[in-house]
Amino acid sequence: xxxxxxxxxxxxxxxxxxxxxxxxxxxxxxxxxxxxxxxxxxxxxxxxxxxxxxxxxxxxxxxxxxxxxxxxxxxxxxxxxxxxxxxxxxxxxxxxxxxxxxxxxxxxxxxxxxxxxxxxxxxxxxxxxxxxxxxxxxxxxxxxxxxxxxxxxxxxxxxxxxxxxxxxxxxxxxxxxxxxxxxxxxxxxxxxxxxxxxxxxxxxxxxxxxxxxxxxxxxxxxxxxxxxxxxxxxxxxxxxxxxxxxxxxxxxxxxxxxxxxxxxxxxxxxxxxxxxxxxxxxxxxxxxxxxxxxxxxxxxxxxxxxxxxxxxxxxxxxxxxxxxxxxxxxxxxxxxxxxxxxxxxxxxxxxxxxxxxxxxxxxxxxxxxxxxxxxxxxxxxxxxxxxxxxxxxxxxxxxxxxxxxxxxxxxxxxxxxxxxxxxxxxxxxxxxxxxxxxxxxxxxxxxxxxxxxxxxxxx
Numbered sequence: 001x002x003x004x005x006x007x008x009x010x011x012x013x014x015x016x017x018x019x020x021x022x023x024x025x026x027x028x029x030x031x032x033x034x035x036x037x038x039x040x041x042x043x044x045x046x047x048x049x050x051x052x053x054x055x056x057x058x059x060x061x062x063x064x065x066x067x068x069x070x071x072x073x074x075x076x077x078x079x080x081x082x083x084x085x086x087x088x089x090x091x092x093x094x095x096x097x098x099x100x101x102x103x104x105x106x107x108x109x110x111x112x113x114x115x116x117x118x119x120x121x122x123x124x125x126x127x128x129x130x131x132x133x134x135x136x137x138x139x140x141x142x143x144x145x146x147x148x149x150x151x152x153x154x155x156x157x158x159x160x161x162x163x164x165x166x167x168x169x170x171x172x173x174x175x176x177x178x179x180x181x182x183x184x185x186x187x188x189x190x191x192x193x194x195x196x197x198x199x200x201x202x203x204x205x206x207x208x209x210x211x212x213x214x215x216x217x218x219x220x221x222x223x224x225x226x227x228x229x230x231x232x233x234x235x236x237x238x239x240x241x242x243x244x245x246x247x248x249x250x251x252x253x254x255x256x257x258x259x260x261x262x263x264x265x266x267x268x269x270x271x272x273x274x275x276x277x278x279x280x281x282x283x284x285x286x287x288x289x290x291x292x293x294x295x296x297x298x299x300x301x302x303x304x305x306x307x308x309x310x311x312x313x314x315x316x317x318x319x320x321x322x323x324x325x326x327x328x329x330x331x332x333x334x335x336x337x338x339x340x341x342x343x344x345x346x347x348x349x350x351x352x353x354x355x356x357x358x359x360x361x362x363x364x365x366x367x368x369x370x371x372x373x374x375x376x377x378x379x380x381x382x383x384x385x386x387x388x389x390x391x392x393x394x395x396x397x398x399x400x401x402x403x404x405x406x407x408x409x410x411x412x413x414x415x416x417x418x419x420x421x422x423x424x425x426x427x428x429x430x431x432x433x434x435x436x437x438x439x440x441x442x443x444x445x446x447x448x449x450x451x452x453x454x455x456x457x458x459x
Contacts, residue, residue, distance in 0.1 A: 013038060013045045016058040027111030029335060029360075033118050034062055036364055040442040043431040048450075055458055057450060061121075064114065066090040070160040072138055074152040076145075086157050088136035088164055088172075091117035094452035097168055098134030099124055099388060101175030104182065108139045115335070116175075119359055120388070122445035123381040126420050129392040134170055136161070142177050154185035162190050167200030167398070173391045174204040176334070179250065180216075184209075200398035203391035212394035214409035215387075220254025221410065222386015223330065223357045224262060225417035226378055230437070231353060233425065234376065239263030241352075242326040246270050246319060247333035248291055248298050251357045251384065255330050257284055268324045269298055270333065274312040275321035276301045318342040325349040332357030340365040347373045356380035367438060382424050382441040389416045 008014045017038050021031050038058070045052060052058060072084040087110060090098045100120040103113070113135045121133030138157060142150050165172060174183055183204045190201060199210035207213065214221070228238055241264050245252045248269045256266050265281040276282065276298045286304045290296045299310050311320040322329070322342050329351050331337050337358065338346070343366035346354070354370055355378035356362060362370075362377075370377045390413055397403050404412075421437075427447070428440030 008039055008042055010042050010046050010049065012049050012053045013042055013058065016062065019059075020062045024111075024114075027114060029111045030114040030118065032336075032364070033115040033360060036360075036438075037118070037122065037442050037446070038062075040439045041446045044443055044447060044450075051454070052450070055454060057453060060453065060458070061092070061449070062118070064089050064091045064117065065093060067110065067114075068136075068164050069110070072140065072153065072157045072160070074149070074156045076149050076152075082153075084138050084140040084153070084157075086136070086138045086160060087113050088161060088170070089113045089117040089134055090164070090170055091133045091135070092121045092449065092453075093132035093134075094449055094456060095125060096130035096132045097166075098170040099131035099173070099391065100133060100135040101137075101173045101388075102178045102182075102186075103135070103137035103175040104140045104142050104177030105137070106139055106141045108137045112335070113137060116359055119381050121449060122442060123385045124388055124392075125445040125448045126382055126423060126441060127385050127389040127392065127416055128419060128423075129389060129416075131171075131388070131392050134172075135175075136172055137175065137178070140177075142182065147181070150182060151185045154182055155189040158186050158189035159193065161186075162193050165190075165201055167198050167395070171200065171391070171395060172202055173388070176249070178204075180204065180206055200395045203394045205394070210394075210398050212390060212397055212403065212409055213406040214413060215390050215394055216250065217254040217257065217410075218390035218413055219251045219357065219384050219387030220256070220332075221258045222389065222413055222417045223251065223255050223332075223355055223383050224258035225386065225414050226383040226421055227328065227330075227353060227355045228262065229418055229421035230355070230376055230378055233421075234435075236352065241265075241328055242267055243328040243330055244268040244321055244324050244326040245330045245332055245357075246275075246321050246337055246361070247331070247358065248287060249332070251387070252330070252332040253284075253287060253291060255332060255357055256282060256287065259328075259330075260284060264328065267326055268321050270319060270321040271298045272313070273297060274299065274310055275319065275324075276308055276310055277324055278305060278308040318345060322346060323349075327352050329354040330357050331361035333361060334358055335360045336363055337361040338366045339363050340369055342366065343369040346370075347375060351375055354378070355383045357384050359384070371436060371438075376435070377437060379438045379441050381445065382420050382437060385420055386413055386417055389413060
């Protein structure tokens with residue numbers, strides 16, 4: 001049985017956690033992410049406590065190297081001036097250029113971007129590729145905006161962001177609300193201002209101007225590669241299993257695509273309004289058309305499959321998608337989507353595995369409950385690392401001015417995710433936490449980042 005992390009005994013570790021919570025009391029998402037990581041690395045901190053404490057390693061780890069905040073004025077289609085707030089959190093560059101997505105969503109604030117940037121440090125370290133951790137975005141909401149309005153916003157956003165990024169400094173990508181359209185507008189404005197074709201400054205680009213094959217599919221595919229390895233390690237076949245996916249964006253769609261190829265029937269998907277349930281399995285091409293072409297809602301699925309069921313969110317703490325019985329649970333929407341109450345429902349419904357396609361979609365209490373009830377749990381920093389891994393592969397191709405085939409990139413992605421699982425498993429076993437991939441991921445990633453930070457001195 002997977003062991004949950006124990007109560008913190010190490011005085012140095014506890015003092016850093018307490019001080020960080022006090023200093024960042026108004027940032028709950030960041031505190032949650034910080035505490036989740038630090039509470040699981042006690043074995044390695046205790047082993048090196050004297051050196052870490054002397055060098056202030058943990059204190060430096062939890063403090064971003066740099067936070068940039070700026071206003072973003074733009075003019076809407078009615079001629080009205082709108083003002084949003086933009087951010088870039090450059091959290092840790094010890095192992096490479098800052099790397100992490102841009103999120104455009106009304107919920108964006110400094111706490112959320114610090115949590116995402118902190119997670120990104122360890123996610124990127126797990127890939128084995130030379131990329132540091134960062135994140136950015138804005139409280140701008142692209143939903144309901146015209147292409148012209150999105151373009152105007154992106155151009156204004158890049159007017160400031162371009163001062164702080166570069167292919168050897170900080171390489172943003174997409175995240176929630178930032179897809180191919182937004183990346184295109186951002187890259188175009190960067191190129192105009194800087195007067196240089198620096199393809200490696202942004203990833204997730206279109207294939208016509210430096211993007212990588214398989215990048216669109218990478219996070220969802222990588223999620224399923226990790227799930228495959230995790231289940232295989234426990235002698236469980238994917239073929240014939242059922243799954244539910246929260247969300248219906250890029251990660252969810254391509255997790256569905258790869259799950260189908262492995263013989264998994266995906267019964268339900270969701271958006272912020274509700275979920276669709278199709279006992280025959282969600283039709284991939286229909287979902288792609290609705291979400292990628294029409295930019296519609298999952299409810300539109302009923303226009304094509306009237307025998308499917310649409311269940312609207314009722315305001316309860318458990319979204320309806322999680323009330324549908326399935327073997328494998330893939331939360332691919334947003335943070336804190338699964339709380340303890342939801343975890344109890346999923347366990348009662350016989351779930352055998354939960355794998356995070358989103359960033360921190362599961363609360364700490366829910367994670368502990370899954371582990372206590374023998375549900376295999378794959379943390380996002382490991383399971384959804386395929387997207388940033390393939391972004392790094394895009395950077396490699398940009399540097400070479402040469403591009404790999406779809407099959408070559410997919411093969412490299414598969415290999416990276418297989419190695420990530422192996423690293424998580426090995427670290428968990430080494431420190432006596434068999435099958436606890438949360439502890440394994442955190443220790444494996446922290447060890448790499450800590451060694452790089454120590455080698456570079458106190459900066």
